[in-house]
Amino acid sequence: MMKEFKEEVLVTGAAGFIGYHVVKRLMSEGHKVIGLDNMNEYYSIQLKIDRLKEVGIELLNGEKSVFHAQGFKFYQGDLSNPELINRIFSENAIQYIVHVGAQAGVRHSIDNPQSYNISNLDGTLNILEGMRRNDVKHLVYASSSSVYGVDSKQPFNENERCDNPVSYYAATKRSNEIMAASYANMYKKTITGLRFFTVYGPWGRPDMAPMLFAKAASEGRTIKVFNNGNQSRDFTYIDDIVEGILRITFNARRMEEQGHEVFNIGAGKPVGLMDFIDGLEVNFNCKISKEFVEAQLGDVPVTYADTRKLEEYIHFRPEIDLVYGLKRFSDWFRTYFASEYR
Secondary structure, three states: OOOOOOOEEEEEOOOOHHHHHHHHHHHHOOOEEEEEEOOOOOOOHHHHHHHHHHOOOOOOOOOOOEEEEOOEEEEEOOOOOHHHHHHHHHHOOOOEEEEOOOOOOOOHHHHOHHHHHHHHHHHHHHHHHHHHOOOOOEEEEEEEHHHHOOOOOOOEOOOOOOOOOOOHHHHHHHHHHHHHHHHHHHHOOEEEEEEEOOEEOOOOOOOOHHHHHHHHHHHOOEEEEHHHHOOEEOOEEHHHHHHHHHHHHOOHHHHHHOEEEEEEEOOOOOEEHHHHHHHHHHHHOOOOEEEEOOOOOOOOOEOOEOOHHHHHHHOOOOOOOHHHHHHHHHHHHHHHOHHHHO
């Protein structure tokens, strides 16, 4: 007897940090998940392969482009390929979209701006077109706290103009918001943007501070502490982020309203970078060697979310504190990389 699933949900960036966790949670709740990821080399492909293994997908060779697991169908390909996106919609009855696939990284966008056009602009346009041409109830997509730039007041509020980005990555994310608004207005669709703040936890991205610092702690190396340590970030544990994503994706009020909205999604509590490093030192039982350097191009000193708007819709606010979150991240890190540090 075939298993009956709840709704069919397309998750882009399914092998990525946030995408993987969303896929895993959706599968655990009985949804049929359609995943897409291009498995690019921006960071370790092995980490992406291992995430997919956790949800039942084995990438056996480079010839195959569609893989199946119980409740999960995975396409390996690029968001910027309109033929592939059309195929995915034609082969599946997609009702919801969680679009978290993108070229990430503020600093990488300085040296490789063209890749951001391809993934973040062309790719998002293809997803918007897929929604327009199909019976999709709700599209939720990843924006970023970086859209606020240096002129915005703290805590960042969704009513800010966000017209002065300090990186090209931020510019593409702000462009996504404007693109999404135009499609929602023209075609009477429900589209929601989530401005993610600093997400951390197990299976995180190797280019982000938590993983970089944990590796340095394990290997006895020196870390660069930008802006001489005078930075604060709204560190938010991945489980809280996923809870927020799912609650807004299936939110009846949003779907009744239709149109376009953006929401901050974060803990709403700025944490000093040095406090975050101190927490890692406790968990790794070491003192991390530090080189204090100037801020990098594209960095902002503080990110801090006003999360009241989202909380009003989903009746939830992040619950996992930094002490518990860092312990869970550190435990996973030691387990996953055990063979490297024996």
